[in-house]
Amino acid sequence: MSDSQRLGEFDLIRRFFVRDTPAGTARRDGYGGDDPAAGIALGQGDDCALLEPTPGWQLAVSVDTSLADVHFPAGAPAEAIGHRALAVNLSDLAAMGARPRWYVLALTLPDIDPEWLTGFARGLHALADRSGIRLVGGDVTRGPLSITITVHGxxxxxxxxxxxxxxxxxxxxVTGPLGGAHGGLQAWQAGARDPADPLLVDFLWPEPALAAGEALRDLATSAIDISDGLVADLAHVCRASGVGARLEVERLPLAAGLGERLGEAQAQQAALTGGDDYVLLCTLPESVRDRAQARLAEVGSHLAIIGRTVGEPGIHGVPPGRVGWQHFDVEVDDHPETGAAP
Amino acid sequence: MSDSQRLGEFDLIRRFFVRDTPAGTARRDGYGGDDPAAGIALGQGDDCALLEPTPGWQLAVSVDTSLADVHFPAGAPAEAIGHRALAVNLSDLAAMGARPRWYVLALTLPDIDPEWLTGFARGLHALADRSGIRLVGGDVTRGPLSITITVHGxxxxxxxxxxxxxxxxxxxxVTGPLGGAHGGLQAWQAGARDPADPLLVDFLWPEPALAAGEALRDLATSAIDISDGLVADLAHVCRASGVGARLEVERLPLAAGLGERLGEAQAQQAALTGGDDYVLLCTLPESVRDRAQARLAEVGSHLAIIGRTVGEPGIHGVPPGRVGWQHFDVEVDDHPETGAAP
Structure with a gap:
């Protein structure tokens, strides 16, 4: 392939990601997308996007890379890959209680497959539209499939x-069931491909808890999204806050179908350490529990209480042998009978 | 390698990119970097960075990926790779006249080489410090070497x-000499490794024209940074502005050492189409030329006048055979004698 073809193709690719100009806004550049109502003074097509942050608000920024066959199976549906790459980034905004505004996309592609790109863009745009976030810039390069998204809320x-x-x-x-993504990955690896399989849905189509995050503002004292696994992410909170935690593992809400697929012990382990569930983990004083439940009910969510913070450092109450492979920043006490480290 | 080792290593890597907390600011998270004076309410170590944009200013955002052996030689000095990955992004801020504030880094690494990472971080941090931009978040994954940076100005x-x-x-x-990066790439490919070779310096250590960009605000009517090559980037400006251009190719400022290395004809071609020079290309009314020159002199820069905009679409005045391989959005007339398309 000549360089000329290459550039022409990449110009073509960009067009998969250019949206219609909203009604009433001018096409001031070659691509469209300028939208003062969305805080976009200049969209794609110049060296930078120009954005208008809201006075009195802080800007929340996060970046995540999704690599084929590391973070998702290369053979997953393109639409799910597009959805998931944005979802894992939106989840970071949810964990801060931030409202999504703008994102930029750096896409590295091994080849130009219009069908794949159409599906990928459809999954990406559908979640973006539903979440109120707008694509304002991007870069496309040729190489092993990789998607890096920077979100702004x-x-x-x-x-x-x-x-x-x-x-x-x-x-x-926590704001939702646990272990589903881990169960879904295992199901995928075992050959499951039924798009209605609830565990596959949990794994391939995670839903960022944006409404729950905003609802928890001013009530929760801390929050994090569960990407590394419940115990690992709880350890991050404990370390940052200078507290410990005692989990009641029998109260962990398990993803639908998880117990049937993995058996009870493995299901509990998946809920404790599985990762990629993208529900929120939070702490809150007992005094605001009812208000928090009421607010979450308004947005179709629910808080499952799974333990209490304690003064003693470490994660307590985890049954022996349930910790798995994670590397922890705080000590996990999985010998609750003795309180001794393993 | 076990997963446990993997996570431990990536935790280690992040520490290459964590800077000392500025004096007088609290370490509110595990990493440090919170700095109200820099508009950073919360730096690395939470799900998002929290930033405080300046009231009345617009936020300029751009993303670029640098892939090994596509955008830079994998064997280039690590320090230059770190410098260059940030420089090409800062150049987009320069082209908008924006002042650098914050950036996030998504780094994909094939392996963990502390010596390489130390060099890479040194090159990155040195340019960041000099440019007044702060690293506020990042993501590290394992895969083929790739650096995606999102800059905010x-x-x-x-x-x-x-x-x-x-x-x-x-x-x-234009705000600087042309063709140096192309000459430097050719020199590198021919085995040149002398770090003082001016063409290698142009190629590996591009200097974003940040001060020139700010100085040109309110004077230049348009600007772009030269990443794709003079003719290609001028074509972008012409298309967006609805004008044509007539170049005076004998006035193109050539990079030091370019003519000696490539010969006159090839040097002119490199200046016209070479790409990656990261100087600014701008248009301005003749009436502000002296003011612009004075402002640029204050920041150690200079405008080389290389042509005029015209009403007739297309790029005129390019000698026959000098266009090279680029794919243009507007027609390039490289038959100046006849005015006919090739």
Missing amino acids: EVPRQRALRRDGAGVDELIA | EVPRQRALRRDGAGVDELIA
Whole structure:
């Protein structure tokens, strides 16, 4: 292939990601997308996008790379790959209680497959539209399939949810079921391809808890999204906040179909350490529990209380042998009978 | 390698990119870097960075991926790779007249080489410090060497330099010599490794024209950074602005050592189409030329006038056979004698 063809193709690819100009806004550049109502003074097509942050709000920024066959199976449906690459980034905004605004996409592609690109863009755009986030810039290069997205959200000043605010003797809660993504990965690897399989849905189509994150602002004392696994992410909160945690593992909400697929013991392990569930883990004082439940109910969510913070450092209450492979920043006490380290 | 080792290593890697906390600011997270003076309410170590954009300014955002052996030689000095990956992104801020503020880094590494990482981080941090931009977040994954950086700058509202503002009968100018990066790439491929070789320096250590970009605000009618090559980037400006251009190729400022290395004809071709020079190309009315020269002199830069915009679409004045391989969005007339397309 000549260089001339290459550039022509990449110009073509960009067009998969250019959206219609919203009604009432001018096409000021070659691509469209300028939208003062969305805080976009200049969209794709210049050296930079120009954005108008909201006065009095802070800008929340996060970046994540999704690599084929590391973070998702290269053979997964293109639409799910597009959805998931954005979802894992939006989940970071959810964990801060931030409202999605703008994102940029760096896409590395091994080849030009219009059918694949159409599916990928459809999955990406559908979640973006539903989440209120707009693509404002990007870069396309040729190489092993890799998707890097930088998301920008906004949160009123001083009101972001953070990892470092948990106090002692607060409730520990999650906004959704656990272990589904791990179960779905195992199912995928075992050859499951039924798009209605609930575990495959959990794995391939994670739903960022954006509404729950905003609802928890001013109520939760800390929050994080569960990407590394419940115990690992709880350890991040404990370390940042200077507290410990006691889990009640029998109260962990398990993903639908997980027990049937893995058996009870493996299901509990998946819920504790599986990762990629992208529900929120938070802490909150008992006094705001009812208000938090009411707010979450309004957005179709629910808090499952799974433990309490304690003064003693470490994660307590995890049954022996349930920790798995994670590398922890704080010590995990999985010998609850003795309280001794393994 | 076990997963446990993998996570431990990536935790280690992140530490290459964590800077000392500035004096007088609290370490509110595990990593440090919070700095209210720099508009950083919360730095690395939570799900998102929290930033404080300047009221009344617009946020300029751009993303670029640098892939090994596509955008830079994998065997280049690590320090140069770190410098260059950030420089090509800062150049997009320069082209808008924006002031650098914050960036996030997505790094994909084939393996963990502390010596390489130390060099890479040194090159990255040195340019960041010099440019006034702060690393506020990142992601590290394992795979073929790839660096994706998203930069954030700020520019007073309505005052950004854009591609679409050029008028007819304005001067076309560049802020620095051309063709050096192309000459440097050829030199590298021919085995040149002398770090003092001026063409290698042009190629491996491009200097984003940040001060020139800010100086050109309110004077230049359009600007772009030369990444694809002079003719290609001038074509972008012409297309966005609805004008044509007539170049005076004998006035193109050639990079030091380029003529000696390539010969006159090839040097001119490199200046016209070489790419990766990262100087600014701008248009400006003749009436502001002296003011622009004075402002640029203050920041140690200079405008070389290389042509004029014209009403007739296309790029005129390019000698026959000098266009090279680029795919153009506007027609390039390289038969100046007849005015006919090739």
